Amino acid sequence: MLNFLARRLAQIVPTLFFVSVLIFSLQQLLPGDPALVMAGEERDPAVIEQIRRQYRLDQPVPVQYVYWVKGVLTGDFGESLRNKMAVRDLIAQKLPVTLQLASMAILIAFLIGIPAGIVSAVKKGSAWDWGANLFALWGISTPNFWLGIMLIFLFSIELGWLPASGYVPPTENWRASIAATIMPAFVLGNAIAAILMRHTRSAMLQVLESDYVRTARAKGLLERTVILKHAMRNALTPVITLGALELGTLLSGAVLTEQIFSIPGFGKLIVDAVFNRDYAVVQGVVLVTATIYITLNLVADIAYILVNPRLRG
Amino acid sequence: MKPFRLAATAAALLLSLGAASQAQTTLRIGLAEDPDILDPTMARTYVGRIVFSAFCDKLFDIDEKLNIVPQLALSSETDDDGKALVIKLRPGVKFHDGEPFDAEAAKFSIERHLTLSGSFRKPELASVERVEVVDPLTIRLVLKSPFSPLLAQLTDRAGMMVSPKAAKEAGDKFGLRPVCAGPYKFVERVQQDRIVFEKFADYWNKDNVFIDRIVFQPIVDATVRLANLKSGGLDLIERVLATDLKDVRADSRLKVATAIELGYQGVTLNIGKDKAKGPLSQSAKVRQALDLAIDREAINQVVFNGEFQTGNQWINPDHPYYQKAFPVRARNVEKAKALLKEAGVTPPVSVDFLVSKGAETETPAQVIQSMASEAGFDMKIRVTEFATGLKQAEAGDFQAYMLAWSGRVDPDGNSFIFLHSNAPQNYSAWNNAEADKALQEARLVTDPTKRKAIYETLTKLVQEEEPILYLYHRRIIIAHTTKLEGYRQMPDGLVRVIGLKLK
Numbered sequence: 136m137l138n139f140l141a142r143r144l145a146q147i148v149p150t151l152f153f154v155s156v157l158i159f160s161l162q163q164l165l166p167g168d169p170a171l172v173m174a175g176e177e178r179d180p181a182v183i184e185q186i187r188r189q190y191r192l193d194q195p196v197p198v199q200y201v202y203w204v205k206g207v208l209t210g211d212f213g214e215s216l217r218n219k220m221a222v223r224d225l226i227a228q229k230l231p232v233t234l235q236l237a238s239m240a241i242l243i244a245f246l247i248g249i250p251a252g253i254v255s256a257v258k259k260g261s262a263w264d265w266g267a268n269l270f271a272l273w274g275i276s277t278p279n280f281w282l283g284i285m286l287i288f289l290f291s292i293e294l295g296w297l298p299a300s301g302y303v304p305p306t307e308n309w310r311a312s313i314a315a316t317i318m319p320a321f322v323l324g325n326a327i328a329a330i331l332m333r334h335t336r337s338a339m340l341q342v343l344e345s346d347y348v349r350t351a352r353a354k355g356l357l358e359r360t361v362i363l364k365h366a367m368r369n370a371l372t373p374v375i376t377l378g379a380l381e382l383g384t385l386l387s388g389a390v391l392t393e394q395i396f397s398i399p400g401f402g403k404l405i406v407d408a409v410f411n412r413d414y415a416v417v418q419g420v421v422l423v424t425a426t427i428y429i430t431l432n433l434v435a436d437i438a439y440i441l442v443n444p445r446l447r448g
Numbered sequence: 449m450k451p452f453r454l455a456a457t458a459a460a461l462l463l464s465l466g467a468a469s470q471a472q473t474t475l476r477i478g479l480a481e482d483p484d485i486l487d488p489t490m491a492r493t494y495v496g497r498i499v500f501s502a503f504c505d506k507l508f509d510i511d512e513k514l515n516i517v518p519q520l521a522l523s524s525e526t527d528d529d530g531k532a533l534v535i536k537l538r539p540g541v542k543f544h545d546g547e548p549f550d551a552e553a554a555k556f557s558i559e560r561h562l563t564l565s566g567s568f569r570k571p572e573l574a575s576v577e578r579v580e581v582v583d584p585l586t587i588r589l590v591l592k593s594p595f596s597p598l599l600a601q602l603t604d605r606a607g608m609m610v611s612p613k614a615a616k617e618a619g620d621k622f623g624l625r626p627v628c629a630g631p632y633k634f635v636e637r638v639q640q641d642r643i644v645f646e647k648f649a650d651y652w653n654k655d656n657v658f659i660d661r662i663v664f665q666p667i668v669d670a671t672v673r674l675a676n677l678k679s680g681g682l683d684l685i686e687r688v689l690a691t692d693l694k695d696v697r698a699d700s701r702l703k704v705a706t707a708i709e710l711g712y713q714g715v716t717l718n719i720g721k722d723k724a725k726g727p728l729s730q731s732a733k734v735r736q737a738l739d740l741a742i743d744r745e746a747i748n749q750v751v752f753n754g755e756f757q758t759g760n761q762w763i764n765p766d767h768p769y770y771q772k773a774f775p776v777r778a779r780n781v782e783k784a785k786a787l788l789k790e791a792g793v794t795p796p797v798s799v800d801f802l803v804s805k806g807a808e809t810e811t812p813a814q815v816i817q818s819m820a821s822e823a824g825f826d827m828k829i830r831v832t833e834f835a836t837g838l839k840q841a842e843a844g845d846f847q848a849y850m851l852a853w854s855g856r857v858d859p860d861g862n863s864f865i866f867l868h869s870n871a872p873q874n875y876s877a878w879n880n881a882e883a884d885k886a887l888q889e890a891r892l893v894t895d896p897t898k899r900k901a902i903y904e905t906l907t908k909l910v911q912e913e914e915p916i917l918y919l920y921h922r923r924i925i926i927a928h929t930t931k932l933e934g935y936r937q938m939p940d941g942l943v944r945v946i947g948l949k950l951k
Contacts, residue, residue: 167835171842175484175492176854179571180872186566218485218639219621225639284671291679299676300667302641397667399641407482407640412835 139440143433154425155207158418159200169412173216190216203418212422213415215408222419225404230423232302233400236316236323236393237385241378243324244331249374251328252335256343257362267332274329279322283395286318300397319396323389327381334377338370376435383431387424472660473950475932477943478673478685482640482666487623488608489560489567494854494941495666497605498686501942502662503544503645504628506607507535507554508599510857512707512938514768516599520549520609520629520652530594530894537585542650543611544633551581556612558589566620572606573598596894600858631657631945640666658949677702677927683950684928684935686943690755696927705926705937708757708764711855712862714918715801715816720877721844728799728847733791735914738799738848740787741823742816743779744919751811757921761907762853762862764921769859769900771907784823795824802846804834809850812919841875849875852922857940859903860891867906867915878915 170186171178187193191202206213212222255267291299297314305312342348343366351361390402397403401420408416483496488504491497507521518524522536541549558579561569575595580588591598601607614627626634631653632645643664647657665682667673670689676682678699688696688704696702717738722729728738744758760776763769788795799820803813810831817827827848832840841849855862865871868887869879886906893899910916924941933949 165835167833167839168842171838172835173492174568176494177492177568177571178872179568182566182568182570189566219487219490219623220639228638284675287672287675287679291681292675295679298681299679300672301665301676301681395669395672397641397665397669397672399638403640410833410835 140437143436147429147433150429151422151425155204155418155422156200158421159203160196162414162417163196165409165412167412169216169414172412186216203415207422212419215416216413217408217411217416222415225416226419226423229399229401229404229420231304232398233386233402235305235312236320236389236398236400237382239313239316239320240323240327240385240389241382243320244327244381245378246328247324248328248331249335249371252332252374253339253362253367255332256336256339259340267336271329271332274325274332277325279326279389279391280395282325283319283322283392286322287395290318300395302398315396316398319389319392319398322392323385327378327385330381331374331378334374335370338373339366342366342370379431379435383428386427386431473658474661474663475659475684475945475948475950476663476665476682478676478682479664479666480670480673480687481668483643483664485623486626486634486637486643487620488605488610488626488628489564489569490620490623491605492568495686498941498943499643499664500605500608501630502664502945503630503632503634503648504608504610504626505630506603506605507537507609508603508607510603510938510940512936514857514939516603516857519607520554521602524599526594526894527588530596530892531591533589533591533598534582535587535589537587538652539585541629541652543609543614543629544627544648545611545614546650547611547613549609549629550584551587552584553612554587554609555579555581556615557609558587558606560610560615561606564620569606572601572604594892594894596891596899597858597860600856600861603857632662635661653946656946658947659945662945674927677929680929683932684926684943686924686926686941688925688927690752690923690925693753693755693925701930702927703930703932703935705928705935706755707924707937707939707941708766709855709922709924709941710764710767710857710862710939711853711921712759712762712764712918713812713850713852713920713922714916716841716849716851716866716875716916717914718844718847718849718876719913719915720879721875722847723844724800724847726799726847727791727793727797731791731793732913733787734793734797735917736912737784737787737791737823738820738825739914739917740777740780740784741820741825742917742919743819744776746779746819747812747815748920750815751808752920752922755923755925757923758919759921760911760918762866762910762916762918763859767859768896769903771900771904773904774907774911779819781823788824796821796826797824798826798828800847801827801829802837802840802849803829803831804837804850805831806834808922809852813850844875844877846875851875855940860887863887863903863906864891867910874915876915878913880909880913883909883913 170183170192173186174183191199203213214221215225251267255264258264287299290297297318301315303311303315348361348366351365390406393400393402405417405420479495481495483499484493485491488500505520507519508516509519511517520538520541522538524533524535527534537551537554543549561567562573575591575598577590577592580590582588609629611627615622631648631651633648635644635646637643645662647660651657667676673685674692677685696704717728717735719729727734748754748756748758757764758776759765761770803809813829817829820827840846853862864887865873867878867883868874869884883906886902890899890902924937926937928935931951934947938944
């Protein structure tokens with residue numbers, strides 16, 4: 136086990152290095168000039184030249200890369216071109232927001248997706264099954280921005296129950312915080328719930344036809360016990376893995392949804408940074424996101440091994 | 449013990465009720481973008497200027513008729529044949545950190561604009577050679593040569609005064625915690641989420657400040673911004689879409705305040721840098737033909753519900769410097785075709801038409817495309833994201849470029865940098881000695897009548913040569929709830945907070 140862990144951890148370093156080179160070079164392919172964008176309407180050549188020098192934009196790309204990596208290794212992610220804030224502080228500001236939104240969304244997805252999947256598998260062919268499938272189709276095909284705006288119209292303008300957009304940290308006021316994030320979390324969770332429902336359904340159908348379930352039934356166990364205790368546990372393993380992967384995607388920022396609800400998370404940060412050619416911010420955010428994703432993968436791998444000793448080799 | 453606890457609880461309850469009855473008033477403003485750095489020396493966005501007007505007073509301001517009026521200054525007069533500007537300062541003014549605003553502080557602020565590395569004010573104040581302190585409340589700007597737009601520059605960021613103590617301590621990080629002398633002082637900022645200000649108790653004009661706090665929230669989506677206003681989450685929003693105006697006007701809980709912008713929307717035509725040497729760059733007649741093919745009023749009606757104002761000059765038709773002798777020409781397709789024939793060009797004239805992404809640019813571009821096709825132009829629209837388009841425009845990689853300018857108070861700010869042959873934003877690469885001369889002369893003369901006469905020459909040249917087809921001027925549209933009283937819209941689009949009350 137220790138051996139395995141050490142090997143996996145050792146793999147992280149080259150992976151992150153590769154990611155960092157990739158972000159850095161892909162970014163250089165973006166057309167447009169960061170100094171020019173930064174200048175906004177005040178495009179005086181002398182000032183622009185000064186910005187280029189100040190941020191080493193006049194240096195060759197490999198040199199810029201070395202400076203950046205040196206900084207990152209000492210915990211300095213550089214400074215935002217647009218507002219002079221340390222990228223580290225920006226990330227520290229946004230990460231908790233994204234974490235909160237992502238976990239709420241995944242919770243909603245599990246709460247809707249799994250029961251719906253189980254019911255539709257158990258009552259296969261019934262109106263329940265039909266309804267759950269319709270819901271899944273709707274969830275997958277509804278665009279986030281449309282659903283978001285519809286929810287705002289219904290709950291904020293017509294009913295006046297929830298704020299239309301904005302964010303309140305839970306430390307400030309947890310009720311207001313939930314009120315501010317419930318709609319975007321639902322929009323995000325709804326789409327994932329649909330995917331989870333489809334997977335739960337097919338996994339359950341497979342398990343329900345297996346020998347051990349037949350045996351359990353033959354033993355005369357209550358149908359409820361068979362489904363919830365015997366079938367569901369096995370069926371859910373792949374679904375939970377899928378959920379963990381979706382969580383990873385959510386953590387890299389839900390761009391459109393954050394934009395519509397004005398949630399100041401990673402998605403909004405990175406979109407603004409790309410449009411403003413704020414390279415340091417893009418690099419920092421992508422690196423952090425990649426690290427989170429890799430870590431989540433590692434955790435999933437470890438969990439597999441704990442569950443299934445055959446993988447330990 | 450028990451009675452004591454009871455009494456304490458009761459007292460606390462009463463106190464909280466008392467606090468509730470004098471609840472703080474908060475004005476929540478929805479912005480269309482997240483502003484850049486809040487340092488007047490390094491700031492460069494329009495949206496940032498809206499935020500500045502809440503906390504950073506300037507030496508001068510403008511009124512609704514574009515007259516320059518004193519703010520932190522009391523008066524000004526030119527001296528030494530226009531080569532010096534003497535400014536008397538308002539006494540008793542304090543910065544948010546309690547430091548006094550005086551001649552030394554004003555000198556510091558202007559010198560900071562002139563010397564700080566990465567200052568965007570440097571070009572605006574380029575005419576200033578040095579700043580002298582005459583007495584504790586008077587400064588004298590010594591100029592390299594007379595520069596009539598200077599006073600207008602001081603009504604914007606170049607005229608904003610910062611606390612020398614705070615600025616020296618913070619250096620280029622000043623914008624993270626700005627300290628100025630405006631009606632509100634900075635409390636906190638969460639990037640892309642909110643910027644919070646509270647009333648400054650020692651403000652020089654505090655008797656006219658009635659709201660306790662101001663919170664700016666960037667909400668990019670115009671529909672969501674409006675939804676927030678309707679649901680009561682915001683009190684005022686900027687940049688309402690012209691197409692939403694009907695809806696806003698129909699809502700009895702909302703009010704609209706508008707003004708025609710100082711800037712313009714137009715199409716820059718590449719004259720000097722066109723690599724393909726297309727007919728548009730080679731012949732003024734072809735450019736004239738394109739102009740005549742466009743029905744400006746139709747664009748206004750079709751795309752903007754008739755809310756904008758058509759125009760043909762770098763200033764709008766209501767501006768004191770507008771040249772009435774050159775009115776907007778009516779569409780004339782026959783004449784346009786004839787001009788193409790005169791120029792010896794066989795239609796269709798293919799034009800590489802660079803357009804930035806966004807509904808307010810793409811839709812009018814499509815309307816222009818279809819109008820121009822009737823006169824024999826094949827406008828090939830090439831939509832790019834703004835940063836990419838800008839880079840291509842700098843490189844001259846276009847034949848027509850749809851470009852807007854947010855506008856400045858003085859006509860020089862709308863013309864010189866785009867039309868002078870050596871100017872940085874002359875994307876047309878238009879090179880006309882007579883125009884250069886007029887642009888330079890207009891900077892030296894202060895008398896409005898004489899200046900207007902000089903601009904008449906320039907207008908004539910631009911109308912003939914057409915480096916830029918000026919099309920229309922957008923309407924600045926602010927919507928607010930009826931709870932907010934006393935709001936007036938200024939033509940610069942900024943939100944002024946003095947005199948505002950919340951019911």
